[in-house]
Amino acid sequence: MKIALSEVTKRFASTTAVDRISLEIADGELFTLLGPSGCGKTTLLRLIAGFAEVDAGEIRFGERRVERLPPYARNIGMVFQNYALWPHMTVRGNVTYGLRLRKLTGAEIARRLAAGLAKVNLTGLEDRYPGQLSGGQQQRVALARALVLNPDILLLDEPLSNLDAKIRVQVRGEIRALQQDLGITTVYVTHDQEEALSLSDRVAVMREGRVQQVATPKALYERPVNRFVADFVGTNNFIPGVVKERADGVAVVETALGALCARPGAPGPGAPCVLAVRPENVTLDGAGENVVAGRVRLASYLGNTLRYDVETAAGLVLKVDVGDPWQHEVLPAGHAVRVAFPASATLVLSHD
Amino acid sequence: MPPTPWPSTALFANYAEAWQRAQMGRMLINSAIVALGVAAGKIAISLLSAFAIVYFDFRGKHVVFWMIFVTLMLPVPVRIVSTYQVVSVLGWVNTYWGLTVPLMASATGTFLFRQFFRTIPDSLAEAAQLDGAGPLRFLWTILLPLSKANMAALFVILFVYGWNDYLWPLMITNTPDMRTAVIGIEILVPRTSQLPEWNIAMAAAMMVLLPPVAVIVAMQRWFVKGLIETEK
Numbered sequence: 001m002k003i004a005l006s007e008v009t010k011r012f013a014s015t016t017a018v019d020r021i022s023l024e025i026a027d028g029e030l031f032t033l034l035g036p037s038g039c040g041k042t043t044l045l046r047l048i049a050g051f052a053e054v055d056a057g058e059i060r061f062g063e064r065r066v067e068r069l070p071p072y073a074r075n076i077g078m079v080f081q082n083y084a085l086w087p088h089m090t091v092r093g094n095v096t097y098g099l100r101l102r103k104l105t106g107a108e109i110a111r112r113l114a115a116g117l118a119k120v121n122l123t124g125l126e127d128r129y130p131g132q133l134s135g136g137q138q139q140r141v142a143l144a145r146a147l148v149l150n151p152d153i154l155l156l157d158e159p160l161s162n163l164d165a166k167i168r169v170q171v172r173g174e175i176r177a178l179q180q181d182l183g184i185t186t187v188y189v190t191h192d193q194e195e196a197l198s199l200s201d202r203v204a205v206m207r208e209g210r211v212q213q214v215a216t217p218k219a220l221y222e223r224p225v226n227r228f229v230a231d232f233v234g235t236n237n238f239i240p241g242v243v244k245e246r247a248d249g250v251a252v253v254e255t256a257l258g259a260l261c262a263r264p265g266a267p268g269p270g271a272p273c274v275l276a277v278r279p280e281n282v283t284l285d286g287a288g289e290n291v292v293a294g295r296v297r298l299a300s301y302l303g304n305t306l307r308y309d310v311e312t313a314a315g316l317v318l319k320v321d322v323g324d325p326w327q328h329e330v331l332p333a334g335h336a337v338r339v340a341f342p343a344s345a346t347l348v349l350s351h352d
Numbered sequence: 353m354p355p356t357p358w359p360s361t362a363l364f365a366n367y368a369e370a371w372q373r374a375q376m377g378r379m380l381i382n383s384a385i386v387a388l389g390v391a392a393g394k395i396a397i398s399l400l401s402a403f404a405i406v407y408f409d410f411r412g413k414h415v416v417f418w419m420i421f422v423t424l425m426l427p428v429p430v431r432i433v434s435t436y437q438v439v440s441v442l443g444w445v446n447t448y449w450g451l452t453v454p455l456m457a458s459a460t461g462t463f464l465f466r467q468f469f470r471t472i473p474d475s476l477a478e479a480a481q482l483d484g485a486g487p488l489r490f491l492w493t494i495l496l497p498l499s500k501a502n503m504a505a506l507f508v509i510l511f512v513y514g515w516n517d518y519l520w521p522l523m524i525t526n527t528p529d530m531r532t533a534v535i536g537i538e539i540l541v542p543r544t545s546q547l548p549e550w551n552i553a554m555a556a557a558m559m560v561l562l563p564p565v566a567v568i569v570a571m572q573r574w575f576v577k578g579l580i581e582t583e584k
Contacts, residue, residue: 051478072484084475088497097493098483149483 001062001152001185002027003048008057008067010043017043019209020057026201028183030176034196035206036232042157044206045189049155050074061152077146078155082162083138085130085145091117092126095145102149116148119178136167143175147182154179154186160195172199193233197221205229225266227349230276237282237318239275243267243348251348256314261289265348273348279307279321281345284331288340294318296335301325310339362551370540370556378529379536382451384563386521386532387514389452394510395503398461403491405462406469407477417466424459428520436523450524451532455514461506468502469495505578508571512564533560 003025010018017040025031033041046052048059050071059067066074085094095116099109117123120140130138139159146154159175160168176199179186190196196203197217205212205220205228213225224230227238241255251264253275260275267273294312306325310318320339322328331337370376404410405417428435435454444450472495480490521532540556542548568575 049478049482051481071478071482076482078479078482080473080475080479082473082475084473084479086476086479086494086498088494097480097485101484101489145479145483 003031003153003185003187004058004060005044005048006058006060008044008047008059009055010040010047010052011055016209018047021209021211023204023211023214025185025187027185029201030179030186030188030199032188032190032196032200032203033206034190034193034203034233037191038208039206040209041189041191041206043209045155045157045187048153048187049076049078074153075149075151076153076155077149077151079139079142079146079157079159081158083130083142085138085141087130090127090129091122091133091141094130094141095148097145098149112148116144119147119182120144120174135163136171139163139171140174143178152185154184156186156188158190159188160190161192168195175199197233205232207232224276224347224349227274227276227351230347230349234278235319236276236278239277239316240351241273241275243269243271243273245269250343253348256316257292257312260346261343262346262348263344266350267348272351274351275346276349277341277346279319280305280323282318282320282339282341284308284320284322284337284339286338286340289343290346291338291340292318293336293338296331296333296337298333299330301330306330308337310337312339366551366555367559370552370559373552374536374540374556375528376533376536376556376559379531379533380559380563382448382530383515383533383560385448386451386517387511387563389448390455390514390517391507391510393452393456394458394461395506397456398458398506399465399496399499399503401462402465402469403487403495405466407487407490420459420462423457424463428455432519432523439524445524446526446530448530451521451530455517455520458510461510464502464506465499468499472498501574501578503578504571504574505576508568508575511567515564536560 003023005021005023008018008021009016019040021040021044023031033044035041043052047054047067050066050069050073054067057067058065061074086097089097092113096109096113099112104112113126114123117126120143122137122140122144125133125137125141130141133141139162142159156175160171163171172195188196188200197220200217202214202216203220204214207228213220213229215223220229220233224233230236231238239253239255239257239260241253241260244252244254244259246252246264246269249264251262253260253262253273255275262275265273292312294310296308297311297317298309300307300309303325306322306328308320308322308331310320312318318339401420405413405420439445439450439454442449444453476494477490480494485493515532516534517532518534522535525531525535537553537556537560540549540553542550542553
């Protein structure tokens with residue numbers, strides 16, 4: 001079922017937590033709200049769930065207006081950050097709680113319980129208490145509890161943040177596979193950009209109650225619309241400057257490192273801007289449209305990459321990733337290098 | 353005569369004498385009714401008021417909470433005259449209602465449950481709400497089972513408190529058949545003009561002492577758990 005938000009606003013005392021947000025989420029899409037803490041992503045999710053009431057704006061599930069409906073009338077399932085399993089009930093008790101409230105027959109409840117646990121691979125654990133389960137299992141019980149009511153929409157509030165790094169990657173994959181299997185429209189809230197990129201169809205980056213950009217993971221990473229998004233998603237080098245000219249798909253920007261060529265963006269000639277270039281697009285071989293001299297200040301070996309902090313003559317530090325450290329002898333600090341990056345991977349962004 | 357560590361032959365005679373002279377059976381029943389009634393009533397009322405204060409938003413919520421809290425600072429003797437007047441207007445003097453109802457409102461219990469409810473994550477309530485549970489069902493099926501240990505701890509404290517209360521039962525009862533055990537012992541305490549019969553008085557005190565001790569021993573495990581466990 002598709003979700004349409006229109007000019008949704010929520011204020012708390014002195015702050016506007018959600019500021020006139022309009023979004024369209026397609027049927028069956030996994031849509032992620034991404035942003036730092038305090039950006040309003042969780043508040044927006046709670047408005048969709050109905051745990052908080054909108055101050056203004058409309059929320060539609062399909063054609064149905066829902067912003068004044070109580071949560072249980074919206075036909076949604078939700079997985080909470082701390083799972084919110086009831087500790088005194090078994091897995092069976094937790095999963096069937098809503099079914100029992102709906103006065104379904106015993107046979108129907110048993111059937112749905114079995115189907116729900118099978119979906120999340122927990123068959124056989126019906127009589128365990130949440131305290132006897134691992135974090136990953138608790139998480140899946142919460143998912144099963146959300147799904148047995150056959151919701152139109154699934155809401156996930158940082159569901160992986162309490163898991164170990166390894167388990168997180170595994171459960172992330174499971175959630176994505178299950179979501180695609182069921183074809184259920186899902187809204188996913190996270191502050192972890194890697195998580196957002198890896199499992200979303202589309203991502204909305206939020207900041208201070210406003211949506212900064214809505215895009216597919218690839219577009220978000222490769223074509224951020226402003227400095228905030230470029231900084232929040234992945235790692236970037238920022239070089240402030242002023243646009244000198246813009247023609248034929250190339251912009252020339254005057255910076256402390258000299259005139260650099262870049263892919264043109266919103267700022268026109270004469271406007272202050274910032275150049276963004278990702279460390280993996282910067283090389284040490286001196287081949288590329290933009291070449292800058294500098295010295296190695298720090299080398300950080302990360303196993304799959306090697307990151308250099310290179311200090312340029314102007315004092316600006318550029319991060320440079322070497323993608324294949326197996327074939328690379330680590331350069332000592334102070335070593336003179338010529339860093340280069342192509343214009344096609346250098347973006348001109350407005351200052352914010 | 354030096355005291356011996358073993359009870360003498362007069363032990364059972366003393367108990368029997370005390371039992372008879374003070375109508376001990378009747379008084380123990382009265383005490384049990386009062387202590388159980390006050391403990392159960394206090395738990396029920398403080399549970400509900402804490403539920404209202406923690407889970408509902410209503411106008412003047414903080415004022416109400418602080419008013420309840422302030423009553424902690426007013427012990428029974430301070431308000432005893434006005435309470436007596438209310439009870440007498442209601443015609444409850446020398447009844448079980450008069451003995452129990454005025455003691456049921458409990459700021460301590462409300463405060464204890466409020467603190468406990470606040471440690472329970474909101475999402476537990478929200479998950480229940482999503483599944484379609486109304487407030488009372490949430491209270492009954494989720495909050496109450498989670499509060500078991502707290503309720504047990506509070507029960508022990510309140511039972512002992514209700515059992516040992518002296519001033520209020522003394523004020524509100526005026527016939528021997530409504531007296532509670534703690535007041536009853538007083539009849540057996542020796543007067544100056546008589547031969548002091550401490551043996552009888554002590555035997556009675558022992559009998560009055562036993563029920564609260566039994567409650568504490570029986571509920572010890574829950575009691576400790578309810579007071580120290582900060583987890584939900």
